[in-house]
Amino acid sequence: MGELNGKHVILGITGGIAAYKAAELARRLKDAGAAVRVVMTASAVEFVSPLTLQAVSGQPVRTRLLDSEAESGMDHIEFARWADLVVVAPATANFLARLAGGFADDLLSTLCLATEAPLAVAPAMNRVMWSKAATRRNLVVLRADGVRVIGPDEGSQACGETGPGRMSEPADIVAALAGILSPRSAAGGLKVMVTAGPTFEAIDPVRGITNHSSGKMGYAVARAFAEAGARVTLVSGPVHLPPPGVERQIDVRSAQEMYDAVHAAIAGQHVFVAVAAVADYRPESQESHKIKKNEDTVTLTLVRNPDILASVAALRDAPFCVGFAAETRDVETYARGKLEAKKLDLVCANDVSAPGSGFNSDTNTLLVIGRDDSVRIGPADKEEVARILCQLITKRYEQKNRAQDP
Numbered sequence: 051m052g053e054l055n056g057k058h059v060i061l062g063i064t065g066g067i068a069a070y071k072a073a074e075l076a077r078r079l080k081d082a083g084a085a086v087r088v089v090m091t092a093s094a095v096e097f098v099s100p101l102t103l104q105a106v107s108g109q110p111v112r113t114r115l116l117d118s119e120a121e122s123g124m125d126h127i128e129f130a131r132w133a134d135l136v137v138v139a140p141a142t143a144n145f146l147a148r149l150a151g152g153f154a155d156d157l158l159s160t161l162c163l164a165t166e167a168p169l170a171v172a173p174a175m176n177r178v179m180w181s182k183a184a185t186r187r188n189l190v191v192l193r194a195d196g197v198r199v200i201g202p203d204e205g206s207q208a209c210g211e212t213g214p215g216r217m218s219e220p221a222d223i224v225a226a227l228a229g230i231l232s233p234r235s236a237a238g239g240l241k242v243m244v245t246a247g248p249t250f251e252a253i254d255p256v257r258g259i260t261n262h263s264s265g266k267m268g269y270a271v272a273r274a275f276a277e278a279g280a281r282v283t284l285v286s287g288p289v290h291l292p293p294p295g296v297e298r299q300i301d302v303r304s305a306q307e308m309y310d311a312v313h314a315a316i317a318g319q320h321v322f323v324a325v326a327a328v329a330d331y332r333p334e335s336q337e338s339h340k341i342k343k344n345e346d347t348v349t350l351t352l353v354r355n356p357d358i359l360a361s362v363a364a365l366r367d368a369p370f371c372v373g374f375a376a377e378t379r380d381v382e383t384y385a386r387g388k389l390e391a392k393k394l395d396l397v398c399a400n401d402v403s404a405p406g407s408g409f410n411s412d413t414n415t416l417l418v419i420g421r422d423d424s425v426r427i428g429p430a431d432k433e434e435v436a437r438i439l440c441q442l443i444t445k446r447y448e449q450k451n452r453a454q455d456p
């Protein structure tokens with residue numbers, strides 16, 4: 051945890067029952083060598099006393115934006131500049147919404163807007179609030195803005211329900227914060243290419259063949275690698291998602307365009323992760339004008355698209371290749387078949403018929419199959435699944451490289 055040693059950390063606390071865990075978080079941050087300053091919202095003060103946080107942090111706790119006494123010591127802009135890292139734990143649904151909206155109507159939201167330091171949030175709320183569309187939307191915005199989201203965990207909640215929404219344990223939050231400050235995390239220096247989303251195979255100028263991929267899984271994988279320090283090239287089919295904050299993004303439409311974009315940039319990549327749901331077939335020819343409905347039946351001849359993943363894995367200097375296998379039955383058997391047929395290092399079997407898994411959902415479950423073993427990831431938020439997958443791929447890539455070193 052050396053990354054936190056000597057660092058200036060602002061710990062923001064918002065008003066939820068998990069606020070009581072913030073005292074332990076402050077203590078652990080101090081134990082890791084960080085200088086901690088605590089800022090509490092008005093509702094956080096209803097849950098835990100500023101005196102407790104003052105005792106633990108060893109510094110006066112700030113609660114108000116327009117506090118002339120505190121502002122005369124270190125005004126809020128100076129305070130925002132002081133921070134090497136800002137973490138809001140617990141972060142309520144209301145605070146996430148205000149942060150996503152760019153509000154600056156109290157000290158904590160103002161600091162979050164005024165700081166140039168990395169910003170992390172550890173959400174905590176009732177499981178239904180966590181799964182609500184508004185919260186999901188706010189998280190998409192925050193992640194696209196570069197805010198790191200830590201947790202939440204699953205389990206029994208203060209409201210008596212069970213599910214996702216418990217604030218992550220303080221030790222896990224401290225470990226995640228150390229990772230954010232790490233100058234070179236495990237994936238640092240790696241060049242990673244990710245394909246994401248569907249492809250669109252045009253029939254005529256207004257119609258085409260596509261599928262239900264939203265791009266969420268692929269974008270989460272790209273973001274997880276970027277956050278872990280990798281230099282990420284994302285080749286994306288047509289989706290409705292904000293850019294995930296990677297070094298380079300190439301937008302394409304058809305499988306052939308995706309193939310061309312991948313091969314134009316594959317040289318020098320260390321890892322290739324094919325999450326895209328690529329159309330296996332395209333219409334043999336594309337009409338230049340809209341097809342009129344003059345006939346009772348129309349015959350469409352489809353021809354095979356090139357297999358992008360198999361072609362990358364067959365390169366002489368092939369990167370470490372990870373495929374995804376979307377299946378609805380005999381998931382593991384078919385996925386293993388793709389591992390062998392496409393000569394992959396890993397394949398992520400994705401049962402897309404299971405509820406809360408696969409196309410367009412916010413959550414997923416993967417069985418990551420290698421030649422010697424397999425690891426299950428999830429069920430969890432796609433962002434969480436992507437983070438664990440990123441760690442696993444990085445580890446396996448290093449093991450393979452070590453084994454190949456003379």
Ligand code: PMT
Binds near residue numbers: 408
């Ligand atoms: O985008 P989301 O809504 O978040 O959904 C995520 C997902 C379900 C799309 C994703 O998790 C997933 O399973 N992606 C793979 C989908 C798929 O089409 O699998 P496949 O079994 O047809 O293809 C196997 C592998 O070969 C995939 O890695 C695919 O990217 C690749 N492939 C396939 C065909 C082709 N012509 N070129 C390829 O590179």
